[in-house]
Amino acid sequence: MDRVKKLSSKLQAQGQKMTKQRRAILEVLSASDKPLTAEEIFLLVRERKENTSLTTVYRNLKKLFAAGLITREGFHDDKAQFQLLSDCHCHNLICLNCRKVVKIDECPLSSFAKTVGEREGFTITEHRMELYGYCSDCLQRAKKE
Amino acid sequence: MDRVKKLSSKLQAQGQKMTKQRRAILEVLSASDKPLTAEEIFLLVRERKENTSLTTVYRNLKKLFAAGLITREGFHDDKAQFQLLSDCHCHNLICLNCRKVVKIDECPLSSFAKTVGEREGFTITEHRMELYGYCSDCLQRAKKE
């Protein structure tokens, strides 16, 4: 659980306390290979026999987001979904069927972003990129049906 | 308003009817240079003296999304935001302060996506990329303050 420790100190560096509930959220997110909704996180924390409430989960997700530790999106579904921001700069390849997430280490965007920023007069601070498609498992299953 | 017509026929091709309310939503989205929430769309449609209700806006956004005409995201804010899917394959550069959106025509990702897909055993059907930063106006204003 080295990763959770790193995140903890990042939080504490911002003057926030590390509580059982917070650690549990980070651990749940860290153990998940796909983005989770607030409610899913709440249930997973409970499964680990940690006390918490949905309210607390919401409040903490908000803080974690503001602190830049997690990502928030609602692209392919109705509810907001949260995910740890990986320490490496990397991107995701996401299966539209099973929502499996594969990390991609390469990033072809850094130089591209620089060029575009200069041309448009922007100071570019971040970017976001995801690839979507179907993983081999889901494709095979689809063929059999 | 050629763009709206194109979108209309795409909808009708799927067996849906073209109503005043639907056209108004498409026009509002088409005229906007940034993603809008359901409520903003509702208010803008009303400003155009078209009858509608929030319910109708929600129902139509859902259909438009399912039909692949619009995008939905909740990345930098709390509410879901909607935007027309541009007919050209292009990406956005978004100012984190004023939310201005600049279209970028180039896309360095097609060949990248293909390579990664083959390596990971995915059939990649779409991708998503956005650049975020601060536009020159916002930067200058920030300096003056």
Add this chain to the structure above:
DNA sequence: TTTCTTGCAAAAAATTTGCAATTAA
């Protein structure tokens, strides 16, 4: 006509807030 769509009111779901009690630093 026939089927899809609208708008209202009401319901359900998601998210936030007030406040007293608890806990980490």
Add this chain to the structure above:
DNA sequence: TTAATTGCAAATTTTTTGCAAGAAA
């Protein structure tokens, strides 16, 4: 000790649904 955090209950906000009336093909 003290400032941040929790959990409950209640409030708010966002989104969805049932149903009768209205509009498009």
